[in-house]
Amino acid sequence: MLDLHGYGPRLLEGAGVTIQLAVLSLILAIVLGLLTASAKMSRSWLLHKVATLYTTVIRGVPDLVLMMLLFFGGQMALNVLTDIIYDRYGVDWYVNLNAFAAGVLTIGFIFGAYMGETFRGAFMAVDHGQIEAGKAYGMTPWLVFRRIRFPLMMRHALPGLSNNWMVLLKTTALVSVIGLTDMVRVAAEASRATHEPFTFLLPVAAIYLLIASISEWLFAYLQKRYNVGFGEH
Amino acid sequence: MEWFNALLADNRIFTPDTLGYYWEGLVTTTQLVFLSLLVGLVLAVPLSILRGSKHKWIKLPIYTYTYVFRGTPLLIQLYIIYYGVVFFDGIQETFLWPMLREAFYPALIAFTLNTAAYTTEIFHGAIKSTARGEIEAARAYGMSPGLTMRRIILPSAFRRALPAYGNEVIFMLHASAIASVVTLMDITGAARFVYARYYAPFEAFLFAAAIYLCLTFAILFFFRHLEKRLLAHLRPQSG
Numbered sequence: 054m055l056d057l058h059g060y061g062p063r064l065l066e067g068a069g070v071t072i073q074l075a076v077l078s079l080i081l082a083i084v085l086g087l088l089t090a091s092a093k094m095s096r097s098w099l100l101h102k103v104a105t106l107y108t109t110v111i112r113g114v115p116d117l118v119l120m121m122l123l124f125f126g127g128q129m130a131l132n133v134l135t136d137i138i139y140d141r142y143g144v145d146w147y148v149n150l151n152a153f154a155a156g157v158l159t160i161g162f163i164f165g166a167y168m169g170e171t172f173r174g175a176f177m178a179v180d181h182g183q184i185e186a187g188k189a190y191g192m193t194p195w196l197v198f199r200r201i202r203f204p205l206m207m208r209h210a211l212p213g214l215s216n217n218w219m220v221l222l223k224t225t226a227l228v229s230v231i232g233l234t235d236m237v238r239v240a241a242e243a244s245r246a247t248h249e250p251f252t253f254l255l256p257v258a259a260i261y262l263l264i265a266s267i268s269e270w271l272f273a274y275l276q277k278r279y280n281v282g283f284g285e286h
Numbered sequence: 287m288e289w290f291n292a293l294l295a296d297n298r299i300f301t302p303d304t305l306g307y308y309w310e311g312l313v314t315t316t317q318l319v320f321l322s323l324l325v326g327l328v329l330a331v332p333l334s335i336l337r338g339s340k341h342k343w344i345k346l347p348i349y350t351y352t353y354v355f356r357g358t359p360l361l362i363q364l365y366i367i368y369y370g371v372v373f374f375d376g377i378q379e380t381f382l383w384p385m386l387r388e389a390f391y392p393a394l395i396a397f398t399l400n401t402a403a404y405t406t407e408i409f410h411g412a413i414k415s416t417a418r419g420e421i422e423a424a425r426a427y428g429m430s431p432g433l434t435m436r437r438i439i440l441p442s443a444f445r446r447a448l449p450a451y452g453n454e455v456i457f458m459l460h461a462s463a464i465a466s467v468v469t470l471m472d473i474t475g476a477a478r479f480v481y482a483r484y485y486a487p488f489e490a491f492l493f494a495a496a497i498y499l500c501l502t503f504a505i506l507f508f509f510r511h512l513e514k515r516l517l518a519h520l521r522p523q524s525g
Contacts, residue, residue, distance in 0.1 A: 113502040115463035125487035226359035250369035
């Protein structure tokens with residue numbers, strides 16, 4: 054049997070951190086993506102420019118650099134803020150940036166840009182007649198979004214969404230570099246301590262493959278559901 | 287050089303010294319990305335052809351390879367190669383050891399294997415989507431399967447794969463930032479060094495981000511130009 058030198062429970066905990074991190078960042082990325090897509094399609098010139106700047110810059114810079122910028126820079130900004138509060142109001146208040154929260158915010162922020170592009174294309178692919186029909190039925194804009202635009206858009210967005218999720222899942226490995234104890238960090242520490250890299254790194258790779266395979270299966274199911282009424286695609 | 291020194295006189299971080307680190311980082315990043323893309327491309331062409339083979343024992347191992355390398359984080363692959371290379375029996379006695387002991391070559395191997403896996407799948411998809419009629423026409427001309435592959439399938443497949451391959455090049459540039467994790471002084475490595483030395487996260491990482499952004503735009507521009515030339519026959523005809 055695999056001898057994990059007592060690192061087993063920590064490795065499992067790390068796997069839990071990875072999954073939580075991935076799912077929470079995905080939710081944040083989807084929300085940001087929907088907002089970005091709406092901003093890009095809005096008539097407001099300013100919103101459009103801001104959204105374009107966001108998607109262009111984020112997609113042009115490596116994840117790791119953005120992560121370090123937001124994590125180390127965020128900590129420094131917080132320090133400056135707490136200093137000001139101390140000087141002005143005499144309140145001694147110190148915050149350490151939580152690595153997990155920083156990870157979720159950074160990954161969500163990065164993938165919001167990718168999701169924005171996916172959703173924009175999908176929204177534009179929705180047949181306009183359907184939306185007009187909804188309006189003709191007297192639906193409010195929110196109801197049109199919830200009942201017509203969103204479900205129809207998802208059909209087009211799912212392949213891109215699934216792709217983004219796979220990339221996001223692998224990106225979570227980078228948080229180990231900024232100090233979060235996910236399964237990659239535990240495995241790397243254990244490899245250095247025991248001089249048995251394969252014992253720890255290969256199982257972690259297998260867990261990533263397992264999550265990817267399960268997600269693939271899940272997305273195939275979702276694709277089938279959202280394609281109901283559209284024949285085989 | 288005087289204007290250059292005058293430009294840098296008012297700040298404490300971007301001295302000629304630190305700019306030198308960034309320059310060396312740029313050179314390392316470029317070398318890593320260019321070499322891994324080049325070798326990855328050379329590996330991917332035969333692999334993508336064999337990936338479409340009818341024999342199970344040829345296509346299955348290649349599919350497993352691309353599945354594993356595309357399904358796991360590059361950081362894990364890098365760690366496995368970087369920490370694991372010592373454990374190959376007798377490797378320390380071979381002439382390769384002085385190279386492999388440095389971080390550069392394990393990183394190069396990891397990046398090459400990774401990009402070869404992605405590129406194989408991109409090319410495989412393009413080869414698979416070749417129009418049947420083109421292949422039938424080649425066969426009607428009496429071309430052998432090898433000649434059909436060389437003259438008909440590959441040239442058109444490579445052209446169709448160009449946009450996806452351009453994305454892969456940008457992906458590789460961005461992925462190369464993790465080389466700094468195994469102590470390599472690439473652009474990100476230089477930024478981490480400057481950050482640690484001056485405790486100036488915004489300056490250090492924003493400058494690195496700007497360099498990456500410029501490189502990304504240069505790659506985008508290059509591929510746009512290439513697509514315009516090579517995919518001219520696919521553009522809608524005017525008039």
